Amino acid sequence: KNQVEQSPQSLIILEGKNCTLQCNYTVSPFSNLRWYKQDTGRGPVSLTIMTFSENTKSNGRYTATLDADTKQSSLHITASQLSDSASYICVVNQSHQLIWGAGTKLIIKP
Amino acid sequence: DTEVTQTPKHLVMGMTNKKSLKCEQHMGHRAMYWYKQKAKKPPELMFVYSYEKLSINESVPSRFSPECPNSSLLNLHLHALQPEDSALYLCASSLNQRLEGTEAFFGQGTRLTVV
Numbered sequence: 001k002n003q004v005e006q007s008p009q010s011l012i013i014l015e016g017k018n019c020t021l022q023c024n025y026t027v028s029p030f031s032n033l034r035w036y037k038q039d040t041g042r043g044p045v046s047l048t049i050m051t052f053s054e055n056t057k058s059n060g061r062y063t064a065t066l067d068a069d070t071k072q073s074s075l076h077i078t079a080s081q082l083s084d085s086a087s088y089i090c091v092v093n094q095s096h097q098l099i100w101g102a103g104t105k106l107i108i109k110p
Numbered sequence: 111d112t113e114v115t116q117t118p119k120h121l122v123m124g125m126t127n128k129k130s131l132k133c134e135q136h137m138g139h140r141a142m143y144w145y146k147q148k149a150k151k152p153p154e155l156m157f158v159y160s161y162e163k164l165s166i167n168e169s170v171p172s173r174f175s176p177e178c179p180n181s182s183l184l185n186l187h188l189h190a191l192q193p194e195d196s197a198l199y200l201c202a203s204s205l206n207q208r209l210e211g212t213e214a215f216f217g218q219g220t221r222l223t224v225v
Contacts, residue, residue, distance in 0.1 A: 031210050043200050043216035096208050100152035
């Protein structure tokens with residue numbers, strides 16, 4: 001069964017700290033992997049898209065990694081800000097169909 | 111312009127009402143999507159339009175009726191909804207349906223409440 005599993009389910013960190021969110025997938029075939037940020041009640045916003053051959057991709061304070069052999073991805077957030085509080089969703093593109101993870105709810109506390 | 115615009119932002123409707131959700135993009139994208147998202151869950155795909163033709167219908171009840179009048183507009187007509195249909199309805203667009211290396215842009219959603 002094609003699945004995308006994320007951990008932790010939720011995370012609370014202090015402002016200014018770093019954190020890493022995990023994504024494991026069993027989707028096959030694999031086209032690309034995306035990380036989205038979604039504020040409560042708003043639409044998702046794309047952070048990164050990574051293809052099979054890409055190991056790392058950065059977007060400002062966000063850095064995504066991909067290990068296609070172990071089917072794992074991570075999203076590292078550096079120097080967190082209050083505005084980073086949101087759900088972060090890992091999405092795998094399987095032959096033009098997006099398979100969504102359940103997301104990690106991140107709360108940044110001052 | 112990298113925006114997908116959805117209207118209205120909020121909608122409350124009775125179970126006997128007929129209403130429509132609207133979505134617009136001017137990025138030249140030829141694939142447009144409707145998603146339904148319940149609280150604390152990921153979005154669920156409802157419909158995909160590719161080049162203004164319905165490409166995917168994920169077994170959505172007929173009380174939801176999509177329409178793509180032109181390449182920039184996507185509507186979702188609602189009729190005789192149930193309270194369990196209350197959710198955030200998201201529209202998205204992408205260059206094409208293949209989604210290989212291309213961004214999918216989402217609108218801000220319509221928060222629908224059925225009473």
